[in-house]
Amino acid sequence: MGNKNRNPWLAIVALALGAFSISLAEFLPVGLLYEISRSFDVSEGTAGITVTSTSILAALAGPILTLAIGRLDRRVVVLGLSLLLIVSNAFSMITTHFFVLVIARIILGISVGGFWAVAMTAQAQLVPQEKIAKATSVVLGGFGIGTVISVPLASFMAAHFDLRIVFTVGCMLAIAVFIIQFILLPRIPMDQGVRGKDFLELMKTRKVITVFFIAILTVGGQFAAYTYITPFFQNVTGIGPDLLSAVLLVYGLVSFISNFAAGFIAGRSLKGLLVGTVVIFLISLLGISLFEDNVVISIVAFIIWAIAWGMAPLGLQLLVYSTAGNAIEAMSPIYVGIYQLSVSLGALIGGLVVDMTNVTGAMWLGTFSFALVLILLTITTTVNNNRSLVSRTE
Structure with a gap:
């Protein structure tokens, strides 16, 4: 096991919160397609690019970042990816141009792909071997909760508030998660990379x-x-x-x-x-x-x-x-x-x-x-x- 932490499960919770905030941000547009279409004057099919652009970059970022980061401290990597999540939400919150919204979703894709490429191996360094399965379930639980509430939350908020309020909530959540991760995550060195x-x-x-x-x-x-x-x-x-x-x-x-x-x-x-x-x-x-x-x-x-x-x-x-x-x-x-x-x-x-x-x-x-x-x-x-x-x- 890598770096030992007095409270390893707090670090696991920090990773789970990262999984929650990332999954929430990724799937929010599924509940916002009609509002995105109306606000940016594009078809609903075109509005779907806000989903596809994120996923395409996530698909590329996972393997590429896994190779690029090598044995780099996973704490540094996770915090960097959380910063990208904040930047993505901030751009989505303030933009009035569909092209900029797509760029923001591309940035999010890098964060999503990178996070899932390192989160599973990072959490395995934080707990004893016999606790890895439990730690994995906690992290994946964060993802599950995010996917559960993202679409209905977006649909409800879009029906009662301006579209950008939804992205504002996402941005505030991302900032809070970054602070929690900065405090709770220890150094997570790796013996070797893929x-x-x-x-x-x-x-x-x-x-x-x-x-x-x-x-x-x-x-x-x-x-x-x-x-x-x-x-x-x-x-x-x-x-x-x-x-x-x-x-x-x-x-x-x-x-x-x-x-x-x-x-x-x-x-x-x-x-x-x-x-x-x-x-x-x-x-x-x-x-x-x-x-x-x-x-x-x-x-x-x-x-x-x-x-x-x-x-x-x-x-x-x-x-x-x-x-x-x-x-x-x-x-x-x-x-x-x-x-x-x-x-x-x-x-x-x-x-x-x-x-x-x-x-x-x-x-x-x-x-x-x-x-x-x-x-x-x-x-x-x-x-x-x-x-x-x-x-x-x-």
């Missing part, structure tokens, strides 16, 4: 490539549809802003809770978890796509969708763990890059479909993506039911 050949060796493995395809289709399918769920409910289903905020909040809460159910299922069958998750995705998205103008069916299908999305990240993470073996430190930043790239590709392609057809087209695109995942999971032998991989991560 080498380029470590990445290359992984990318030559067929099982690794299969896992990445599953991740791309799953995450891409999610964000091809979910990025445009706010304009879908507003323009197609006709839900008012207050009801929409409540529905989005329920979605987030159900997703958060279903994550725990995913752990229970994974302990018995990882492939069962993954296949079951994809089937739930298909049922919910088909319901929304086929009954788009029915308020009750659309809301019920959306909540069912929340169950699937709550289980998907854990299932994918366990799949990565089971495939990487001893190469997890090298595979993690690649997976971060793949994950973020999938967010951007899903939102981008979904935006193109929205502009070419309508918002419901994004829901059908997500349905098609999950149909491909189900086929891939059915025919692949990559996924096994090894319970030991679950126990290593709990």
